[in-house]
Amino acid sequence: DIQMTQSPSSVSASAGDRVTITCRASQDISSWLAWYQQKPGKAPKLLIYAASSLQSGVPSRFSGSGSGTDFTLSISSLQPEDFATYYCQQANSFPYTFGQGTKLEIQ
Amino acid sequence: EVQLVQSGAEVKKPGESLRISCQGSAYFFPNYWITWVRQMPGRGLEWMGTIDPSDAYSTYSPSFQGHVTISADKSISTAYLQWSSLKASDTAMYYCVRSMATYYYGMDVWGQGTTVTVSS
Numbered sequence: 001d002i003q004m005t006q007s008p009s010s011v012s013a014s015a016g017d018r019v020t021i022t023c024r025a026s027q028d029i030s031s032w033l034a035w036y037q038q039k040p041g042k043a044p045k046l047l048i049y050a051a052s053s054l055q056s057g058v059p060s061r062f063s064g065s066g067s068g069t070d071f072t073l074s075i076s077s078l079q080p081e082d083f084a085t086y087y088c089q090q091a092n093s094f095p096y097t098f099g100q101g102t103k104l105e106i107q
Numbered sequence: 108e109v110q111l112v113q114s115g116a117e118v119k120k121p122g123e124s125l126r127i128s129c130q131g132s133a134y135f136f137p138n139y140w141i142t143w144v145r146q147m148p149g150r151g152l153e154w155m156g157t158i159d160p161s162d163a164y165s166t167y168s169p170s171f172q173g174h175v176t177i178s179a180d181k182s183i184s185t186a187y188l189q190w191s192s193l194k195a196s197d198t199a200m201y202y203c204v205r206s207m208a209t210y211y212y213g214m215d216v217w218g219q220g221t222t223v224t225v226s227s
Contacts, residue, residue: 094157
């Protein structure tokens with residue numbers, strides 16, 4: 001299986017800040033990476049697919065980059081509704097493993 | 108509105124069997140794979156396995172292979188996740204989610220989740 005490692009595991013920030021979350025794959029996954037946001041008690045929501053493509057309806061303050069083994073999710077100006085847990089997922093080969101998650105908390 | 112609607116919460120005893128369901132609506136069901144994702148209490152997301160409803164091909168994570176079975180009935184736009192013998196460690200929230208079969212645009216539509224509680 002491909003292992004996905006996110007960092008940090010948690011981060012504290014304030015509204016208006018820029019935040020970057022990283023995700024590293026244990027082997028080359030090209031651009032087969034997606035990012036999801038999950039709020040407590042809710043199903044996850046797709047933010048980014050193919051490493052950098054913004055899902056329809058997702059605000060443009062979210063962006064993704066990277067290829068190969070190293071990827072980032074950036075949020076340019078945090079809004080109160082962005083405080084949540086974020087997961088990366090590889091889709092290069094089955095099983096399509098997730099990272100362990102990054103919890104974004106209000107500072 | 109495109110939706111995946113899951114069956115309701117379940118409370119079971121260890122050793123019992125269970126099947127939960129996920130019904131798609133407002134889209135052509137055979138064109139999208141259905142994946143099941145586990146989330147244990149307070150934990151992260153785990154990819155369990157996926158099925159192509161068009162031909163019932165399925166594949167599983169080694170962590171779940173042999174313990175669960177994923178199936179689908181395209182005639183009623185429904186996918187299933189089943190256990191023949193539940194364990195207490197199966198207590199979790201289970202989500203179904205779709206992804207396009209022809210190209211991976213991410214998993215874009217999620218069910219609301221089904222809570223499974225296994226306790227003696």
